[in-house]
Amino acid sequence: MRAVIQRVLQSRVEVEGVTVGAIERGLMVYVGVAAGDSLADGAGLAEKIRFLRVFEDDQGKMNLDVVQAHGAVLAVSAFTVQADARKGRRPSFDAAARGDDARTLYEHLCKSLASEGLVGARGVFGAYMRVYCVNDGPVCILLDSSQSSKA
Secondary structure (H helix, E strand, C coil): CEEEEEEEEEEEEEECCEEEEEECCEEEEEEECECCCCHHHHHHHHHHHHHCCCEECCCCCEEECCCCCCCEEEEEECHHHHCECCCCCCCECCCECCHHHHHHHHHHHHHHHHHCCCCEEECCCCCCCEEEEEEEEEEEEEEEHHHCCCC
16 A cells, blocks of 8 residues: 655545645645555554654744644545556556455555544545645655654
8 A cells, every 4th residue: 555645734635626635734645555555554554654753843943743733634535646658658557456345445544644643635536636736845755655654
């Protein structure tokens, strides 16, 4: 499971012109589920997101996590996060999980984020979405559950 994390001042997602999720200061998280990912991948990624220190403290150092910064999380499913563009000019999405498997793991990640104490919103799985955000920094981090450690 991969996640692209963006620190934002605000973000919202629309489906068919209707806002389905919105946050102010916090983290915009694009989630890509890979074939072979497990519930443990989702839980581990949620914990990593929860404790990722990307917000500045009083000294201007990135020492605060999203909860300490009084932020929220907007999670959006995005199979394109699993793209492989190493060959040719057209990305391959063969690594992305399909259908119900991807939906189950995305939903589990969202529930795991909530259980970590995060106030959050989410997009609509499988829908065509328009995502609007005001990046802060910008700060953009790529997390991959297959490459993560607990520390």
